[in-house]
Structures are given as structure tokens and as C-alpha cells.
Amino acid sequence: MQRSGTGAPPPGSDADVAVVLGAAVWAHGRPSPTLLRRTLHAVGLARAGAVGHLLLTGGVGDHPPSEARVMRDVALRAGVAAARLVLEETATTTLESARACAHIIEARGWTRVLVVTDRYHLARSLLAFRHFGINARGSAPAGRGDTAEWRWLMLHLRELVAIPWYMVRLPLTRK
Numbered sequence: 001m002q003r004s005g006t007g008a009p010p011p012g013s014d015a016d017v018a019v020v021l022g023a024a025v026w027a028h029g030r031p032s033p034t035l036l037r038r039t040l041h042a043v044g045l046a047r048a049g050a051v052g053h054l055l056l057t058g059g060v061g062d063h064p065p066s067e068a069r070v071m072r073d074v075a076l077r078a079g080v081a082a083a084r085l086v087l088e089e090t091a092t093t094t095l096e097s098a099r100a101c102a103h104i105i106e107a108r109g110w111t112r113v114l115v116v117t118d119r120y121h122l123a124r125s126l127l128a129f130r131h132f133g134i135n136a137r138g139s140a141p142a143g144r145g146d147t148a149e150w151r152w153l154m155l156h157l158r159e160l161v162a163i164p165w166y167m168v169r170l171p172l173t174r175k
Contacts, residue, residue, distance in 0.1 A: 001093035017086075017103050018042045018051040018139065021117040021125060022058020022067030023093065029063065031070050033146035034118065039071045041141035042116045043078040051114060056103060057088040076088040095123070095166075095173065098128035103134065105134055114139045120156045124163050131170045 020036025022041040023034035032041065035058075045051045054075060066089040075085055088104060089095040105113060113136040116126050122138040129136045144152045 015045075015051045015112040015114045015137075017053045017055050017105065017108075017112075018131070019057060019097070019105075019115050019136070020071055021097055021115065021121070022056070022071065022091070024061055025065070025067055025070050026028070027063050029065055031074060033144075035067060035070060036074065037141050037145040037147075037151055038116055038118065039074045040078070040155045041078055041139065043075050044081050045116070046075070046084060047078070047123075047138065053084050053086055053110075055088060055101055057087045057091050057101050059090050059092045059096075061092065082130050094125055095128050095169075096127070098132050099102050099132070102129065102132035102134050106140075107152070113137070118144075118155070120152075120159050124159060124166050126164050127163070127170060129172065132175055146167040 020038055022026050023038060025035065026032055039075040042051070046055055048053055056068040056071040056075070058071070060066045066086040068089045072087055076082060086104065088097065088100045089102045104130070113134055115122070115125050115136045116139050116174050119140040122140055126136060126138050
């Protein structure tokens with residue numbers, strides 16, 4: 001995990017940290033459209049001074065490197081200072097990201113938290129973070145970017161099953 005300089009957000013920022021949830025990394029370390037869309041949205045928040053740090057979460061999926069590392073590279077190329085980036089490289093699910101990031105957020109004393117993901121994924125993500133004691137707000141990029149329309153529809157449909165599943169599963173999940 002990379003360390004930042006201070007825990008203080010820029011003056012006037014809305015949040016101490018934006019937690020950017022990972023998505024697929026394609027062959028040769030290329031970000032999927034979903035990963036790129038989420039990362040660039042968070043970069044925009046950081047460049048506008050709306051957030052102090054970016055907590056990039058996501059482990060290694062089908063293709064290395066980790067989702068967090070790919071997001072870091074995108075953010076650095078877009079001009080976000082390395083001192084503002086924190087990596088969590090073990091989580092491979094939304095629930096694992098919420099648990100791992102909650103520990104980092106608490107350790108750093110961050111209280112104003114934004115979760116950055118796509119709109120279809122936001123409700124379930126916020127349920128998970130709140131389960132682990134993080135009273136986060138959500139922020140999502142507009143549109144679907146380069147994600148194919150059929151894939152976009154499937155992602156929305158998946159949430160129709162995943163949200164009720166989380167409602168049952170979260171009370172049984174150890175904090």
C-alpha cells in the first residue's frame with residue numbers, strides 16, 4: 001500500500017477520500033471500460049479538489065496486475081500526485097473491498113468518504129460499506145462509456161439479484 005503525505009484533505013474538499021471500486025483488468029494490464037470510467041471519474045473529483053485522497057481497491061483477477069495498480073497508473077498519468085493515492089490490492093469482491101477499505105479508512109481517521117462506482121452498483125456498495133461502519137456517500141460517472149449495451153443491461157440485471165442477496169448475507173458477515 002502506498003502512503004500519502006498527510007491525512008488532511010485539500011481545503012474546501014467535500015470528502016477526505018474517494019474509494020474507487022475495481023473492475024476487470026484486461027490482457028496486458030489494460031483497464032476495462034468499467035475500470036477506466038470509474039477511475040477517470042475519481043480523478044476528476046481529485047483534480048477538482050472535491051476529495052483529498054483516492055483509495056483504489058481491487059486485487060488480481062483474470063489478468064495481472066491488480067485492479068488497484070492499474071487504477072493508480074491511470075491516475076498518475078492523469079496528473080494525480082502519488083501522495084494522494086492509497087492502494088488496497090487484495091479484495092476481489094465488493095464485500096471484500098468494503099471490509100479491507102474500512103480498516104484503512106479507520107486507521108487514517110478519514111470520516112468523509114465517497115464510494116466511486118457505476119450507478120447500477122452504488123446501492124449494493126453503500127450497503128456493504130455501511131455494514132462495516134463507514135457512513136459513505138456515493139458518486140458515479142454518467143453513462144456507460146465504452147461498455148457494450150448488452151453488457152450494461154446484464155450488469156443492471158445482476159444487481160436485481162445481488163442486492164437482496166446482500167440484504168440476507170450482510171447480517172451474517174463478520175465485521
